[in-house]
Amino acid sequence: MSVLMLLSAVLLLALAAFFMARQRALASAGGNPRLMHSLPGYYGWNGAIWVLIPALGALALWLILQPMLVENRIAANLPADLIACHECDFVQQHVDAPTMADVRRVADGLDAAVAQGAMSDAEARALDTGTSDVRDQLAAVGVALGAEVSPTVLTAAQDYRELTAWGAALRTALILIVSVAGLAWAVRQSHKDYRARNSVERVVLGLLIAASSIAILTTVGIVWSMVSETFDFFTKYPIQDFFFSLTWSPNFRGGSDLGILPLIWGTLYITLISMLVSVPIGLFAAVYMAEYASRRTRNWVKPLIEVIAGIPTVVFGIFALITVGPFLRDWFAEPLGLGNSGSSVMTAGIVIGILNIPFISSLSDDIINAVPQSLRDGSLGLGATKSETVKQVILPAALPGIVGAILMAASRAIGETMIVVMGAGAAAKLSLNPFEAMTTMTVKIVGQLTGDTDFAAPETLVAFALGMTLFIITLGLNIFALYIVRKYREQYE
Numbered sequence: 088m089s090v091l092m093l094l095s096a097v098l099l100l101a102l103a104a105f106f107m108a109r110q111r112a113l114a115s116a117g118g119n120p121r122l123m124h125s126l127p128g129y130y131g132w133n134g135a136i137w138v139l140i141p142a143l144g145a146l147a148l149w150l151i152l153q154p155m156l157v158e159n160r161i162a163a164n165l166p167a168d169l170i171a172c173h174e175c176d177f178v179q180q181h182v183d184a185p186t187m188a189d190v191r192r193v194a195d196g197l198d199a200a201v202a203q204g205a206m207s208d209a210e211a212r213a214l215d216t217g218t219s220d221v222r223d224q225l226a227a228v229g230v231a232l233g234a235e236v237s238p239t240v241l242t243a244a245q246d247y248r249e250l251t252a253w254g255a256a257l258r259t260a261l262i263l264i265v266s267v268a269g270l271a272w273a274v275r276q277s278h279k280d281y282r283a284r285n286s287v288e289r290v291v292l293g294l295l296i297a298a299s300s301i302a303i304l305t306t307v308g309i310v311w312s313m314v315s316e317t318f319d320f321f322t323k324y325p326i327q328d329f330f331f332s333l334t335w336s337p338n339f340r341g342g343s344d345l346g347i348l349p350l351i352w353g354t355l356y357i358t359l360i361s362m363l364v365s366v367p368i369g370l371f372a373a374v375y376m377a378e379y380a381s382r383r384t385r386n387w388v389k390p391l392i393e394v395i396a397g398i399p400t401v402v403f404g405i406f407a408l409i410t411v412g413p414f415l416r417d418w419f420a421e422p423l424g425l426g427n428s429g430s431s432v433m434t435a436g437i438v439i440g441i442l443n444i445p446f447i448s449s450l451s452d453d454i455i456n457a458v459p460q461s462l463r464d465g466s467l468g469l470g471a472t473k474s475e476t477v478k479q480v481i482l483p484a485a486l487p488g489i490v491g492a493i494l495m496a497a498s499r500a501i502g503e504t505m506i507v508v509m510g511a512g513a514a515a516k517l518s519l520n521p522f523e524a525m526t527t528m529t530v531k532i533v534g535q536l537t538g539d540t541d542f543a544a545p546e547t548l549v550a551f552a553l554g555m556t557l558f559i560i561t562l563g564l565n566i567f568a569l570y571i572v573r574k575y576r577e578q579y580e
Contacts, residue, residue, distance in 0.1 A: 088255070088259040090146075090150070093146065093258070093259055093262055093263075094146075096262075096263065096266070097138065097139065097142045097143065097146075097262065097266050098139075100138050100142075100266045100267065100270055101134075101135040101138040101139045101266075102135070103270065104131075104134035104135050104137065104138045104269070104270040104273050104274065105131040105132065105134050105135040106131065107134060107270070107274045107277075108130045108131055108133060108134025108135075108273050108274050108277040109127050109128070109130045109131035109134070109277070111130075111274055111277040111278075112127060112130035112277040112278060112279060112281070112283070113127055113130075115277070115278045115279040116279035122279055123279045124279065124280055124281065124282055124283065124284070125281075125282065125283040125284035125285075126284070129283035129284040129286075129287050130277050130281070130283045132283075132287050133273060133277070133281075133283045133286050133287050134270065134273035134274060134277065135273075136273075136286075136287065136290050137269040137270070137272055137273035138266050138269040138270050138273065140290070141265050141266075141268075141269050142262050142265050142266040142269065145261060145262060145265050146258070146262050149254075149258050149261070149262075153251075153254045153258070156254075157247065157250045157251055157254060158187060158191075158247075160250060161187070161190060161243050161246055161247050161250070162187055164243065164246070165186060165187075165239065165243060186240065186243075189236075189240050190240055190243045190244050190247055191244075191247070193221070193225070193236055193240055193241060193244035194244040194245075194247040194248050194251070196225035197211045197214070197225070197244060197245070197248055198248065199225075200224065200225065205224070206224070211245070211248070212245055212248075212249070214241065214245070215238075215241075221235075221236040221241060309558075310558065312551075313551050313554050313555045313558065314555065316548055316551035316552075317548075317551050317552045317555045319548055319551075320545055320548035320549055320551060320552045321552070323544075323545040323548065324343075324345060324545040324548075324549070328344075328345070328346065329345055329346065329347055329549075329552060330346075330347060330348075331346070331348070332344055332345070332346025332347075332348065333346055333348055333349065333517060334346050334349070335347070335349045335350060335515035335531070336515075337535065337546045337549070338546070339544060339546050343545065343546055345545065345546070345549050347528070347552075347553065347556060348517065349515040349516050349517050349525075350515055350526065350527060350528045350531055350553065351528065351556070351560075352517050352525075353432070353511070353515065353516075353525035353526050353527050353528075354501060354527040354528050354529075354557075356432050356436075356521070356525065357432050357435050357436045357439065357500070357507065357511060357525070357527060358436075358439075358497060358500040358501050359436070360432060360433060360435075360436025360437065360439075360440065360521065361435075361436045361437070361439035361440040361442075361443060361496075361500040362440070362443075362493070362496065362497060362500065363436075363440070364436065364437055364439075364440025364441065364443075364444075365439075365440040365441070365442075365443035365444050365446075365447055365496055365500075366447060366493055366496070368440075368444050368447075368448075369443070369444045369445075369446070369447025369448040369451060369492075369496070370447060370448070370451055370489070372388075372392060372444070372448040372452075373447070373448045373449075373451035373452040373455060374451075374455065374477060374482075376388060376389055376448070376452050377452050377455040377456050377481075378455070378473065378477055378481070379473075389449070389452065392444065392445050392448055392449070393445050393449055394445075395441065395442065395444060395445045396442075396445035396446065396449075398442075400442065400503065400504075400505040400506055401505050401509075403438050403439075403441070403442050403505070403506050404438075404505045404506045404508065404509035404510060405509065406438060407434050407435060407437075407438040407506055407509055407510030408429070408430075408509045408510060411434050411437055411438055411510070412428075412429035412430055412431065412434040412510060413429050415429075415431065415433055415434055415437075415522065416428065416429045416431075416522070419433075419522065420522035423522075425520055425521075425522040425523075426520065426522045426523055428512070428522070428523065428524050430509075430510060430511055430512035430524040431510075431511060431512070431521060431522045431523055431524055431525075432511055432520075432521045432522070432523065432524075432525050433521040433522055434510040434511060435503075435506055435507050435510035435511035436521070438506050438510055439499075439500050439503050439506050439507075440500075442499075442503075442506070443496040443499055443500060446492060446495055446496050446499065447492045447493060447496050450488065450489075450491070450492035450495070451485070451488070451489050451492050453488075454485045454488030454489060454492070455481055455482075455485045457485070457488075458480075458481050458484045458485055462480050462481070462484060463476055463480065463481065466479070466480045486572065487572045490568050490571060490572050491568070493568075494564060494565065494568045497564060498561055498564070501527075501529075501557065501560065501561065502529055502557070503527075503529065504527075504529045504530055504533060507526060507527050507529070507530050508530055511524060511525055511526060511527070512524030512525065512526060513526045513530060513534075514526060515531070528553045528554075528556065528557055529557070531550070531553060532550045532553050532554055532557075535547055535549055535550040535553075536550045
C-alpha cells in the first residue's frame with residue numbers, strides 16, 4: 088500500500104473513531120449531554136487523536152529509518168572497493184557513494200518498468216546482465232543510465248527492491264494495527280465520566296509547543312550544519328586569507344583566492360541602495376494610507392501596492408536586465424563617464440528596493456492602524472496638528488513594528504539572488520562606483536554549490552563559510568534592531 092493510500096486509511100479510521108467515541112459517550116449518559124463531564128465533541132476528538140497521533144508518529148519514524156536501514160544493509164554486502172571513500176564519513180560512505188547512487192537508480196528503473204508493464208515483477212527479480220541489456224531496457228521506460236549495469240549493481244538493486252517491498256508491507260501492517268488499536272482504546276475509554284476535554288487540551292498544548300519549537304530546532308540544525316562544514320573549510324583554507332583578502336577568485340584546479348571582503352561589500356552596497364529606495368517610499372505610502380487617505384482611496388491603493396509582492400523575483404530580474412539597467416547606463420553612467428555596463432549595483436539596488444516597498448508599506452500601515460485612536464484624539468485635543476500627531480505620537484508608538492518591517496526588507500535584500508544575477512552581474516570587486524557590476528554572497532553560494540561539486544575541496548566548502556557569515560550579519564541586524572526599539576521605547580514611555 089502506498090503512503091498516500093495508507094494516510095487515507097488512517098484518516099478514515101480517525102473519522103470512524105470520532106463518531107464511535109462520541110456516540111459511546113452519549114450512550115453512557117443516556118443521551119443527555121448534561122450528565123457528561125465534557126461536551127460530546129471532545130470525546131470524538133479524543134478518539135480521532137488516539138488514532139492519528141500514534142499512527143502518524145509511527146509512519147514518520149518508519150519513513151525516516153527504513154531508507155537508512157535498507158541502504159546500510161545493501162552497502163554492507165557490496166565489495167569494499169566499490170564504496171571505499173577515505174575522505175567520507177560513515178553516512179557519506181554508505182549512502183552517498185557513487186555505487187549506491189547507481190543501485191538506487193537501477194532499482195527505481197526496475198520499479199518504473201514494472202509499473203509501466205514493460206516487465207513483470209518476477210522478470211525484474213530474475214533479470215541478468217549476461218542475458219539482457221539492462222541499460223537499454225531501462226532506457227525504454229525513461230530511465231537513462233550513464234554506463235553499463237554491472238552484475239554486482241544489478242544484484243544489489245534487486246535486493247534493494249525486495250527489502251523496500253518488505254519494508255512497505257510491514258509498514259502498512261504496523262500502521263493499520265496501531266490505528267485500529269488506538270480506535271479500540273479510544274472507544275473503550277469513552278464514558279460520561281471520562282475527562283475528554285482535559286485530554287484533548289493537553290494534546291493541543293503539546294502540538295502548540297511542538298509548533299513553536301520547530302523554528303528553534305530548525306535554526307539549531309541549520310547553524311550546526313553550517314558550523315561543522317565551516318570548521319572543515321578553515322582546516323583547508325587559511326582563516327586570515329578568507330576574512331582579510333581583497334580578492335575573490337575560486338579555481339577548482341587549485342590556487343584559489345577566496346577573500347570574502349569583495350562579496351561583503353557588494354552585498355551591503357546593494358542592500359544599502361535598496362533600503363534607500365524602499366524605506367522612504369514604503370513609510371510615506373503607509374503614513375498616507377493610514378492617516379490621510381480616504382477609505383475609498385485606501386481600498387484601491389493598498390491592493391495595487393501589494394500586487395508587487397506577488398510578482399516572482401525572476402520577473403524583477405528581467406525588468407532589471409532589459410529596462411532599468413539600459414536606462415541607467417544610457418542616461419546616467421555613460422554621460423557621467425562612470426561606465427557602460429547595464430549590470431550594476433544601482434540597477435539591482437533600485438529593483439530590489441521596488442520589490443521591498445510592499446513589505447514595508449503594508450506592514451507599517453497595519454502597525455500604524457493598530458495604534459489606539461485615543462492617542463490620536465488626545466494629541467489633537469491638546470492642539471497638535473495632524474502632522475505633529477503623526478511625528479510625535481503615532482510613529483513613536485508604531486516604531487517597534489516599523490523597525491521589524493524594515494528589518495524584514497533588509498533581510499530580503501541581503502538574501503536576494505535572482506535580481507542580483509540578472510541586474511548586478513557576477514563580478515566580485517571593491518569599488519565605490521554604483522554603476523559598476525558587482526555581486527553578493529548569496530550569488531556565490533549558489534555558484535559554488537552548483538554543478539559537479541567536490542565537498543572535500545575548499546572551493547565548495549567556502550559556500551558554508553559564506554552562509555555562516557550571512558547568518559552572523561543578519562543576527563547582528565536583529566540585535567541592533569532590538570537595541571534601537573528598546574531604547575526608543577524607554578524614551579517614549
